[in-house]
Structure formats: structure tokens, C-alpha cells
Amino acid sequence: MKVDMRLELKDVPGSLLRVLEPISLHGGNIISVLHSRGEKDLVVVEIGFTIRDHESLDLIKKDLGKHKVRLSEILVEGKQYYSKKSLSIILVGHVIDKDIQDTVDRINKLGLVSSMDVIMPTPEEKSSVMMNIDVDNGKLERLNNIIKDICKEKKFLAIRSL
Numbered sequence: 001m002k003v004d005m006r007l008e009l010k011d012v013p014g015s016l017l018r019v020l021e022p023i024s025l026h027g028g029n030i031i032s033v034l035h036s037r038g039e040k041d042l043v044v045v046e047i048g049f050t051i052r053d054h055e056s057l058d059l060i061k062k063d064l065g066k067h068k069v070r071l072s073e074i075l076v077e078g079k080q081y082y083s084k085k086s087l088s089i090i091l092v093g094h095v096i097d098k099d100i101q102d103t104v105d106r107i108n109k110l111g112l113v114s115s116m117d118v119i120m121p122t123p124e125e126k127s128s129v130m131m132n133i134d135v136d137n138g139k140l141e142r143l144n145n146i147i148k149d150i151c152k153e154k155k156f157l158a159i160r161s162l
Contacts, residue, residue, distance in 0.1 A: 002077055003028070003057060004048050008070040011041045022063035023049055026056045042070075057081075065112060070134060085137050086114075088130060089147060093156035095129045096120055103150055104131075110143045111135035 009015040016035070023030060032048040051057050057076070064071055074081040095103065096118065104113050112134045120127040135143050144160075151158045 001051060001053070002031075002048070003051055003081075004046065004073075004075040004078075005071070006044065006046050006073040007064070008042045008072060009045055011037065011043050015043070016045065018067050019045065019047070019064065019069055022060045022067075023047065023051075025063070026059045027052055028056070028060065068112070068114065070114060084134050085140055086132060086134050087140075088132050088161040090159040091129045091131070091151070091156045092159070093126050093154060095127045095154075095156060097123070097127075098154040098156075100129065103154070106146055106150060107131070107133060107143065110139045110146060 007019065009019065016033070020030065020033075028049040028051045030047065030049045032046075034046045035043050037043055051060070054076075057074070061071065061074070070084075072084045091103070104116075107113055113131050114134050115132045117130045118127060119129075133143070147158060147160075150156065
């Protein structure tokens with residue numbers, strides 16, 4: 001089956017190679033690679049390849065996630081297979097003290113926390129954490145419910161992007 005994948009890479013040596021390796025490792029045959037410089041030291045890369053089945057594609061997607069590659073779209077045989085939504089959220093409360101790793105791990109079950117900025121005036125005061133999260137459009141509502149549950153459980157205030 002034919003796959004077209006669009007992703008964003010940091011403009012550093014070896015980034016493209018780290019993306020191409022999982023495709024090859026899981027039986028993908030690369031047809032084309034197009035890239036153009038984007039904003040903020042990012043390179044937009046479009047890769048066309050053939051692969052034998054959806055399971056192999058899922059393995060490629062999983063490996064790319066391990067490398068924290070920002071995957072924005074996948075088309076399989078010209079039909080949308082994956083489309084990413086990026087959202088920003090600010091959590092206010094004792095975010096660090098209430099196991100920030102647990103919070104990130106729970107969000108990463110459905111999405112990917114791609115970056116975080118933390119403001120912690122003193123250990124006694126509340127902290128603020130801004131998270132940028134990438135999620136498949138089809139999982140956005142479930143992710144919002146997870147964030148709502150985390151905030152209720154840990155007594156955080158959540159400020160969401162529109």
C-alpha cells in the first residue's frame with residue numbers, strides 16, 4: 001500500500017536519517033523524499049513509500065514517536081489515516097510536587113507532550129507548566145477528558161488553547 005507522510009524535523013544533522021531508518025526497518029520502500037525549511041529551525045519533510053500492511057505502518061509510527069518526531073499527517077492510498085492536532089495547555093497548581101512525570105505519562109498514552117515550559121517561583125508556591133501536546137484528531141476528546149480528570153484529582157487549574 002502507498003503511504004504519504006508529512007512531518008516536521010529539527011534542522012540538525014542526522015534528523016532525516018532517524019526518520020528513514022524505521023521506515024526501512026519495517027519493510028517500507030521509499031519512493032520520494034521532499035523537504036523544505038520551515039519556521040523556527042524546522043524542516044517540513046514529505047515522504048512517500050510503500051509498505052505491506054497497516055501493522056507495519058503502526059510500528060513505523062510508534063518508532064517515530066519514540067524519537068519525538070512531530071508527525072502531522074499520514075495518507076494511505078490517498079485517504080487520511082492520521083491527522084494531528086497541536087494544542088497548548090497551562091496547568092497551574094503544585095504541578096511539580098504532584099508527580100509531573102505521572103501527568104506527562106498519562107497524557108502521552110493518547111498524545112505526545114512535545115515541549116514543556118515550567119515556572120516555579122519557590123517550592124511552597126504554585127507552579128505553572130505550559131505543555132504543547134500533539135494528538136491524533138480522533139483522540140482529542142478522550143485526551144481532554146484525561147486532562148480534566150488529572151486536574152480534578154490533583155487540583156490543577158487548566159487553561160486551554162482555543
